[in-house]
Amino acid sequence: KQEVTQIPAALSVPEGENLVLNCSFTDSAIYNLQWFRQDPGKGLTSLLLIQSSQREQTSGRLNASLDKSSGRSTLYIAASQPGDSATYLCAVYTGGFKTIFGAGTRLFVKA
């Protein structure tokens, strides 16, 4: 059974710092991995989608990497800003119409 774990559960950093969020999954047989952002009381916003054949994806200050063999993905945020404060979730699609979500990392960027 696929399990997705995100560490740390919460993170507080000063503005301007570069940071890394981690996502691990137990079954490497995935089709893709997607990173989302969720603001309090809001829905999920898709940030990056990495197909299983890809190693990384970049969008602005965000860079996501994928290492299927080790069951890991990282989301790198450069030059963090207070507006980046949110919960970040990763989700893996393993086929069979199942998308498994991690519990998320709650990020707080202090001004």
Place this chain on the structure above:
Amino acid sequence: DAGVIQSPRHEVTEMGQEVTLRCKPISGHNSLFWYRQTMMRGLELLIYFNNNVPIDDSGMPEDRFSAKMPNASFSTLKIQPSEPRDSAVYFCASSIAGGPGEQFFGPGTRLTVL
């Protein structure tokens, strides 16, 4: 593009009442997902439609839950009768290519059952 639209945004009801949540997917998307989010269990997939046909409803918790998609632009999730443990945020998402495709989420419906 308006994105995925859900209504109502908030619903407060009493135990035993029927609740109907509504979703309009992004135009052109052929897959629709209903999720439930709680503090205890996180985000859980309830049911998945492809081309308006329910493909996998194994996540639907009980027979009290039912979902329909009468056409490509509308879906409902119904709970009858509702119970306090159904209180959660219910999200609808759509994608252009089913599971392998990028999923786009609606703003959610926060349901409170008293």
